[in-house]
Amino acid sequence: MANVYKITIANQSGKQQRYALFAEKPAVTGTPQEGLQHVFATAHTASDQIAFIEIHRQYYAMCGLFESCPGRGVNVSVVERREVTLGIVHMDGTQSPGTTLSMTVIDGVPQFRQEMTLKSAANAFEIDTDDSFTYEEAVKYNYAIGVGGPARGGDTGAIFTFTPHPNTVYQLSPTNTFLVTATELEIGQLVDPSTLGKTVEVDFTKEVSGLAVIVHGVDDNLVIQH
16 A cells, blocks of 8 residues: 555636545544544645645644634644554564553643553554543543644644543544545634535545546536546
8 A cells, every 4th residue: 555645636627726635534442422524635726727635644643622612614733743653464463553642631731641552453543541631621621632644844734633531542543535625624624524515535445556636527526537
């Protein structure tokens, strides 16, 4: 599987467009919660231009605060990020667990303490929360943890975040499926897929070359070219 995914968008819609990319929700085990997707990359093109988006398969555990009550268009202020490795199952069936982090709250600030003994599941990393906060406090003060990745300019962009529960073990397994749509949302903002217009799904478990070409036609449809 490629370490860098590349998406090309040919804007043949007849008008200027702004495109946004976000990921499908990752698999998360732990206390049930909805979780929130974020715009991870954007591209702005005039009619008949081509946009390019690169996605690096490098992941971060994120810990921070929502800027306000979570909702469409809200950003996350990142307090801390840690690069993580995912658990691996080898050809002989043995497993190498991935990064495991401990999350705590000190003086109202969510933060990671130290890496623990590696024990995450295959294709996942792990965040273990302690008893330094209550779920009610997490909701009231907009605590957030989740998955991030390298964004434009060297920053870490949020991919998926949620409000943590205390004393919970979370296994987070990032997805290789992304969605592209035309929207004015900015990088980092929360996105509700049900409110968007037409989208196209890019599943890099099927696009094994790591390359995908999308055409945005005058009918406003976004179609992957094979």
